[in-house]
Amino acid sequence: MMSRRAVHVQRTEHDMPATNGGLTVVCRRVVVAAAIAITCVLVVSAVGSALSARHMNGGFSFLLRPAGVSIPDGWIADVPSDSFLRLIAAGLANTANLALATIPLATCLGLVVGLARLSTNPVASILAAAYVGLFRTTPALLQILIWAALLLQLPSMRSAVSLGDLIFVSQRGLQFPIVVVRDDVSALSMVLGAGAAYVCLSRASLSRIVRLAAGLLAAIAIAWATSAFALERPIRQGLRFEGGGSVSPEFLAVMLGLVFYFGAFIAETVRSSIRSVPYSQTEAAISLGLSRLRALQLVVLPQACRAAIPPLTIQFSSIVKSTSLATVVGYPELFWTIGATVNATGRAPESVLIMMGAYLTLTLLVAGVMELANRHLLRQTVP
C-alpha cells in the first residue's frame, strides 16, 4: 500500500522556468556584466584624465597641509595651523555631538506626542495632531532657519537671562555649569567605593534598584567627603563667559530645529507601532485588573518597541544625515569642513570620497547599534 505522504513543494527561485534556455540566459548575463564593467571603467578613466589634465593627481597627501581655519569649540578644538585631517576630524566630532544631542531629545518628544495622539482626551490628541501636521510638512531646513531667526531675538550678553546665576541664555548661546574632576585619586576611589557597595549588597537578596541606590549613596558620600568633584560655574568676564560649559546659538538652532522636526516623525512611528499591537492585548490586561496606564506600560509598550525598531533606525539615520543642514547656519560640522577643504585645496573628488565614507560609516554605526538593541529586546521577550 502506498503511504499517503503530503508532497511538499519546495519553492525556490530556480523553479521559475527560464523560457529561453540556459545558454541564452548565461550569454545575456555576461553581456550585461560586461556593459556595466565597461561603463564603470569609462567613467573612472574620464574622471582620472580630467583630474590629471588639471594637475590634481596627488592622492590624499593634501590632508596633512595646514588648514588655516579654526573651530574653537567642540570635542576636538582646531587652530589654523592644524592640518586638514584634524579639521575634518573636528567636523566629524561636531556631527557626532549634534546627533547624540538630538536623538534622545527627539525620541522623548516623539514618545510624548505619539502617546498624546493616541489618548482619549480630545484636547491632547488635537494638539498632538496639529503639532505633527505642522512640523512634518515644513522642510527641516526652514525650521532650522526659523529657530536661528528666533534665537537672534535673545538678549545680548550683558542682559542675559539667567536661571539662578547657574545657567545663562543670551546671544552667545547657552552657558551652563559643568562638573570638573579636581582630584583623580578621589574620583577613582569614589567609583571603586560605589562598585564595592553594589557588589557587597548583591549577597543579600535585595532588588536591583535598592542596590543601585545604595551604590549611588556611597558614591555621593565619598565624593562629598573628599571633594573630588567641583561644580564649575560660568562667570561673566567682560565680553565673555569664563568657565563652565557652553553651547553656541548655531548648535542650539540646529538642535531645536531637528528635535522638533524629527519629533513629529518619531511620534508617527510610535503611534503606528502601538497601534500594531492587537487591541486584544489591552483588553486582556484590563480584564486581569491592570489600569489602562499599567496595561500600556507593562503589556503594550514592550511589544510596540519590537515593531518600532526598524522605522526608528531609519529616523535615527535620517537625524545623523540631517546634521549636514547645519552648514546653512554656519555650525562647523562634517559637511561644512569638507566644503572648506574643497574651497581651500580644490581637491573635490578625494574630499567627496572622505565625506561619503564618513556618513556611510555613521549610518552603519546607527544601524548596528539599533540591531544590538533589537537582539536584546528579542532575547528578553518570550516568542
Added chain:
Amino acid sequence: MSGLAVRRCSNVLATLFGSTNAAVASLLLLGMAIWSAIPVIRWALLDAVWHGAPADCRPGGACWAYVWAKLSFFLFGFYPADLHWRAALATVLLLTALSSVLLPWFWNWMLLGACAGMYASALVLLSGGFGLPTVDSEAWGGLPLMLLLTTTGLGLGLPAGVVLALARRSRAPALRWPATALIELARGVPFISVLFMASLLVPLIIPGGLTPGKLVRAELAFALVAAAFIAEVLRGGLQAVSQGQSEGAAALGLDRFHALRLVILPQAFRIAIPGLANTAVVFLKDTSLVLVVGLTDPIGAVNAAAQDGQWLGHELEGYLFAACLYLILGLSLGCYAGWLEHELRSETH
C-alpha cells in the same frame, strides 16, 4: 438634530472632564496652549502691520507689509520682473502636469504625452526661444524652480527606480550588486552631499564647453536620489506581489519582459502607491536644499530678500511665508495621498 448635538457635546464634555485626572489634564493642556498662543497671536495678528512702508513697521509686531512688498520676489526669485507672466504660466502648467498624474482615472499613454507636452512648454516659457526673449537658467527661481525640480526629479527617477528595483531583485549578481551598492549609497548619504557631489564632479566627467549648468546638475542629483528611494518603495511592492502571478504569466506563455509589463508591475505599483506619494511629499520638501548649491528656491529667495537694506530684521516673516507655502502644498499632497490609499484599498477589497 439639536438632540444629537447636545448628546455629542455632553459626550465630549464627559471625556474632557469626566474623571479628576482627565479634568486636570484637560485644564492644564488648554491653559498651556492658550498661554503660549497669546503672545504669538499678538505678534502675528494684533500688533502686526499689514500695509505700508518700511518705516511703518513696529518692533513688537509682525511686518506683513514686507511680505506684500517682496511677494513677487519670493514667488519667482531673480526672474526678470517684466517677464513674470511667463514664470506664472509655467508654474500653472507644471502644477497641472503634476496633479493630472495623480488621478488614477487618467493613467494612460495620452496622459503621458499631455504631461510631456505641458512640461516641454513650461521649459520653453521659462527659458525663452521661439520668439520670446531668453532667460538664463541661473535666473530661474522660486515656485517654478521648485516645481521644475520636483517634476524632473520624479519624472526621471521613476523609470530609473523601476530599473534599479528590478535589478536589485534579479538573480544575476552582475545586476544585483551594482544596483544594491547604488541604492545604499544614494540613501545612506545626506541629500545635500549628493547635490554637492553632483555640482563638483559633473564638470569633471563632462569636459569643457558641454558642462551642464547648476540647474541640470541639481536635477541629476535629484533624479539619482529619487531613483534610489523609489526603487526601495517599489521593491516592497514587488515583494508583495505573490509568486503565483509570475508563474501564471509564464504558464500563459509570456516572456519575462511582457510578464513584468502586463502582470507584475501594474500590481506592484498599485501596492506601492501610498509609499510613492509619501516619497513625492518628501522630495517636494527636499527641493529646499538646492539653496546650498546656489539656486534660488523659495527659501533661497527669502534669504536673499532679507539682505535688502530697507527692510532689515524681518527674516522671520519671510520664513513664515515660505512655511505657509510648503504647508499648503505639502498638506494638500498628503491629504491626496491618504485619499488615494483609501480609494485603492476599497477597490481591491
